[in-house]
Amino acid sequence: MDSTRQRPPATGARDGRGTAEQDAGQDAGQDAELFWERHYRARRSWDARVNPLLAETVAPLRPGAALDLGCGAGGDAIWLARQGWHVTAVDISATAVGRVRERARDLGVADRVVTEQHDLGRSFPAGAFDLVSAQYFHTPFPLLRNRVLRTAAEALRPGGLLLIVDHGSTAPWSWNQDPGSHHPTPAEISAELALDPARWPVLRADMPSRRATGPAGESATVIDHILLVQRAGGTE
Template identity: 70%
Template structure:
């Protein structure tokens, strides 16, 4: 269901790449380039930005249309040696490898998805010193799918508690809710809130598992 939903969302997409998310730029900009994982890469704005700034990036999405579009766009920009894309339904599989940065930008969906085990797996995939950057919606924009005023947006502290990571191995280095001016479809602007959580891996973590011992799969 998830693959079908997102394939339909990206059907007929004319442009790939686009603007990188501002909190990804703010966080990754000062870092030395390394290996990055972009969870839910979508149209590839973050993936392409990271590659242009020297990172080797794995862009992951449940939509085959998305990963094919991002892969082709990266090749057209001469970035094929820095961008690899893989199709994963992250509820079932996770890309292999270790990363200096794992970015989960607005890794939220109108479909049912248990994020916590996915994000815990992402934390285990960090190299020592690596960062897990989680940016969630903290408010409803005029163009949001969900316009329910009673929606509860989990705070960064609530997300951290749900992950249940050992703070001695994965300390929280940022947990806040900054506001910014965002631009939506048709150029419409609004002030929105982002819920930002950054976790650092400070030493070698325990062997990585996903679910009940399922192996990473799904690379294309």
């Protein structure tokens, strides 16, 4: 995630009789929450920008209900709210969702932004949405990402869009500098999601490059992997 983007249907709380797998999952969730809490507590600026591919996709759409998976610093959620969308912004970090809520209030869009803390590996926000945005939904911790994204697809209203934008290259400022990292292509992501194409047709699957600016002002050419699907039964 470059922020936190995780989660499927909620599981029950441990009662002392959990399996080793459940214990391991809880430990991983605690580690992930601590990692992202430290990340956002150390963040100096919360004047985040909207991700350009989200802005490009949303520009022709009529505002509705949007879900921002792994809202992080809130650049996307705040931008959507300022365009008239009603946004549910979720993140694993309590600091992130708290700061996004404060920023929405300061900018006069608090009535259009709801923030929720979720470990998306364990719970998923309730509701139906016209847009679900998963921008750079990556994390260094174990996560059943495909299950989360399939849950997101199921949460779409007829005609709603699921926009997945992943890293297709490693930027100099990325937390993951492993030269052996594989960046799944949009076709691979689509195959892994295994969504019924009759119910969720693919509208876009490509790998554009762009010039990006990092958090310290550095610049580099990056590649994005974009997958856009629509829930059948409506129009954009």
